[in-house]
Amino acid sequence: xxxxxxxxxxxxxxxxxxxxxxxxxxxxxxxxxxxxxxxxxxxxxxxxxxxxxxxxxxxxxxxxxxxxxxxxxxxxxxxxxxxxxxxxxxxxxxxxxxxxxxxxxxxxxxxxxxxxxxxxxxxxxxxxxxxxxxxxxxxxxxxxxxxxxxxxxxxxxxxxxxx
Amino acid sequence: xxxxxxxxxxxxxxxxxxxxxxxxxxxxxxxxxxxxxxxxxxxxxxxxxxxxxxxxxxxxxxxxxxxxxxxxxxxxxxxxxxxxxxxxxxxxxxxxxxxx
Amino acid sequence: xxxxxxxxxxxxxxxxxxxxxxxxxxxxxxxxxxxxxxxxxxxxxxxxxxxxxxxxxxxxxxxxxxxxxxxxxxxxxxxxxxxxxxxxxxxxxxxxxxxxxxxxxxxxxxxxxxxxxxxxxxxxxxxxxxxxxxxxxxxxxxxxxxxxxxxxxxxxxxxxxxxxxxxxxxxxxxxxxxxxxxxxxxxxxxxxxxxxxxxxxxxxxxxxxxxxxxxxxxxxxxxxxxxxxxxxxxxxxxxxxxxxxxxxxxxxxxxxxxxxxxxxxxxxxxxxxxxxxxxxxxxxxxxxxxxxxxxxxxxxxxxxxxxxxxxxxxxxxxxxxxxxxxxxxxxxxxxxxxxxxx
Numbered sequence: 001x002x003x004x005x006x007x008x009x010x011x012x013x014x015x016x017x018x019x020x021x022x023x024x025x026x027x028x029x030x031x032x033x034x035x036x037x038x039x040x041x042x043x044x045x046x047x048x049x050x051x052x053x054x055x056x057x058x059x060x061x062x063x064x065x066x067x068x069x070x071x072x073x074x075x076x077x078x079x080x081x082x083x084x085x086x087x088x089x090x091x092x093x094x095x096x097x098x099x100x101x102x103x104x105x106x107x108x109x110x111x112x113x114x115x116x117x118x119x120x121x122x123x124x125x126x127x128x129x130x131x132x133x134x135x136x137x138x139x140x141x142x143x144x145x146x147x148x149x150x151x152x153x154x155x156x157x158x159x160x161x162x163x
Numbered sequence: 164x165x166x167x168x169x170x171x172x173x174x175x176x177x178x179x180x181x182x183x184x185x186x187x188x189x190x191x192x193x194x195x196x197x198x199x200x201x202x203x204x205x206x207x208x209x210x211x212x213x214x215x216x217x218x219x220x221x222x223x224x225x226x227x228x229x230x231x232x233x234x235x236x237x238x239x240x241x242x243x244x245x246x247x248x249x250x251x252x253x254x255x256x257x258x259x260x261x262x263x
Numbered sequence: 264x265x266x267x268x269x270x271x272x273x274x275x276x277x278x279x280x281x282x283x284x285x286x287x288x289x290x291x292x293x294x295x296x297x298x299x300x301x302x303x304x305x306x307x308x309x310x311x312x313x314x315x316x317x318x319x320x321x322x323x324x325x326x327x328x329x330x331x332x333x334x335x336x337x338x339x340x341x342x343x344x345x346x347x348x349x350x351x352x353x354x355x356x357x358x359x360x361x362x363x364x365x366x367x368x369x370x371x372x373x374x375x376x377x378x379x380x381x382x383x384x385x386x387x388x389x390x391x392x393x394x395x396x397x398x399x400x401x402x403x404x405x406x407x408x409x410x411x412x413x414x415x416x417x418x419x420x421x422x423x424x425x426x427x428x429x430x431x432x433x434x435x436x437x438x439x440x441x442x443x444x445x446x447x448x449x450x451x452x453x454x455x456x457x458x459x460x461x462x463x464x465x466x467x468x469x470x471x472x473x474x475x476x477x478x479x480x481x482x483x484x485x486x487x488x489x490x491x492x493x494x495x496x497x498x499x500x501x502x503x504x505x506x507x508x509x510x511x512x513x514x515x516x517x518x519x520x521x522x523x524x525x526x527x528x529x530x531x532x533x534x535x536x537x538x539x540x541x542x543x544x545x546x547x548x549x550x551x552x553x554x555x556x557x558x559x560x561x562x563x564x565x566x567x568x569x570x571x572x573x574x575x576x577x578x579x580x581x582x583x584x585x586x587x588x589x590x591x592x593x594x595x596x597x598x599x600x601x602x603x604x605x
Contacts, residue, residue, distance in 0.1 A: 002164070003165060014173070014180070017180040020184070021184030022184075027339070027405060029192065029196055030192075031339075033196050033199065036177070036203070040177075040203050040206070043207055043210075044207075044210055047210050048214060049213070049214070050382075050383050052226070054388055055387070058394055059229050059232075059233060060199070060232075061395060062394025062395055062397075062427075063233065063394065063427075066397055066398070066423075067236060067237070067240060068192065068195070069405075069420065070401075070421065070424075071244060073404075073405055074244070074417065075243075075244070075247050075253065078190070079190065080254045091187060094183070094186035095183060095186075097182070098183030099179065101178060102175055102176050102180075104175070105178065105179070108175075109172050109175065125383075128219050129222055132219055133223060140227060144227055144231065147230070147234050148230060148234050151235070154237075154238050154241070155237040155238055156241075158238070158242055
């Protein structure tokens with residue numbers, strides 16, 4: 001059961017991620033990335049991180065990608081026309097580098113005989129995670145709120161039209 | 164049971180796809196989406212390791228990554244909107260001028 | 264094993280059929296209620312008091328020609344209504360809607376009438392899935408390839424994101440007081456005192472945000488008949504249109520049920536000890552439905568009493584009104600917790 005869910009979610013995640021970075025239409029890109037993020041949320045749930053699975057859907061699918069979709073529609077789904085002077089070497093090199101990352105991860109982790117994942121314990125991670133956040137990681141927690149505030153102000157400044 | 168390595172391999176494949184998007188696409192939106200995908204793949208690896216080691220520190224990091232990703236997207240998309248207003252295009256290759 | 268699956272399936276069927284039954288009932292209540300408020304009769308030809316009007320409407324919508332305009336982008340145009348209905352139907356499963364102590368079905372205890380009792384993240388699941396409802400509207404607006412639709416979709420995405428923030432902050436106050444994400448704990452914790460009393464401010468913010476989240480008047484800017492024709496569903500016909508209507512009423516029901524659970528004591532009454540067994544189940548279900556019904560009537564009442572907000576007023580209310588109030592409520596709850604008041 002668990003295997004079926006994992007391999008199904010993994011396959012769908014990879015397929016939709018490929019579509020998300022390769023399709024020409026930005027609306028399709030954003031929508032297929034939603035599918036990928038859902039599959040990642042499923043994997044979080046399989047790993048027993050139920051709070052993060054919820055947060056993944058709430059933050060990524062429900063807020064970040066809505067923002068993407070909003071901007072895509074605001075700009076009228078801009079596509080980039082094909083290049084006048086294509087640079088095949090750079091493209092091949094870029095693709096090769098990306099493939100290298102995948103292959104490296106594949107071979108490195110395959111050699112890693114870390115054993116199987118322990119089954120997720122019953123009980124929620126939300127309480128424990130909350131204690132960690134406002135306990136030992138309180139400083140980072142506060143810092144993140146400053147980062148968010150800065151980003152909010154920065155985004156406002158960047159898009160504000162000068163009169 | 165699923166070996167932890169499988170989660171990590173899935174994470175590295177997703178990371179590579181995201182990296183490919185950043186390296187190969189000229190559409191600014193696709194580039195940002197690639198970055199999001201890379202962050203998510205890293206998150207998956209963090210959660211897998213957190214499960215493997217049986218402590219929650221990895222999940223705390225994922226929480227912070229999510230918050231920072233949200234901040235990054237807000238600024239990144241604002242930049243894209245500003246660029247589009249200036250150039251009528253979101254082709255990142257056209258961003259070659261040092262100043263306007 | 265199979266008995267448990269059967270019980271879970273039974274709960275799902277009960278909830279889904281209740282939600283789908285509420286839709287025609289609410290369309291009737293809405294039209295008769297509008298007529299009552301506007302001092303006219305309303306639909307009264309089909310059946311006694313026009314009670315069969317929703318049936319006639321459903322038949323009409325089913326058999327109407329399903330026009331697909333030539334300029335729409337096909338895939339998304341078909342996907343959008345499906346997303347709307349899927350999200351609407353899948354959120355209710357974490358809400359406990361009746362007491363089921365000592366009730367067994369096929370030898371399996373019902374453990375409180377809640378479809379997914381083991382889902383630890385409870386309300387987070389509900390918030391996460393309901394945050395996806397924006398996609399139905401935005402995709403419909405985009406796929407229709409029509410400027411009114413697109414404007415409706417854009418307005419609604421900004422509106423939903425802004426008000427989701429206020430709503431979540433208000434919910435946070437309740438969760439802080441309960442100390443748990445599961446709604447059954449939240450409901451039990453209100454046995455003596457409803458959250459609406461100490462957190463009246465949060466309740467107010469939640470209710471206003473709920474109106475905005477369900478795209479109901481005075482915040483129905485995504486539809487706005489008299490400026491955007493009908494916003495995102497201009498180009499939708501037949502059952503695609505009906506799917507959006509259904510999801511609107513189902514979302515209203517879910518958000519009312521959530522308000523009842525978070526602020527109005529769930530299926531209980533303060534100071535009343537309901538008996539165990541089937542009697543308690545029936546009584547608590549009746550209490551829950553009465554509370555939800557009152558809130559649903561509030562939705563109808565407000566719709567026909569208040570004019571629509573302008574877009575900038577809407578944004579100002581959300582960001583400069585509700586979010587500070589919700590933060591104030593959160594500070595108040597934290598203060599109360601440190602003093603050990605509840």
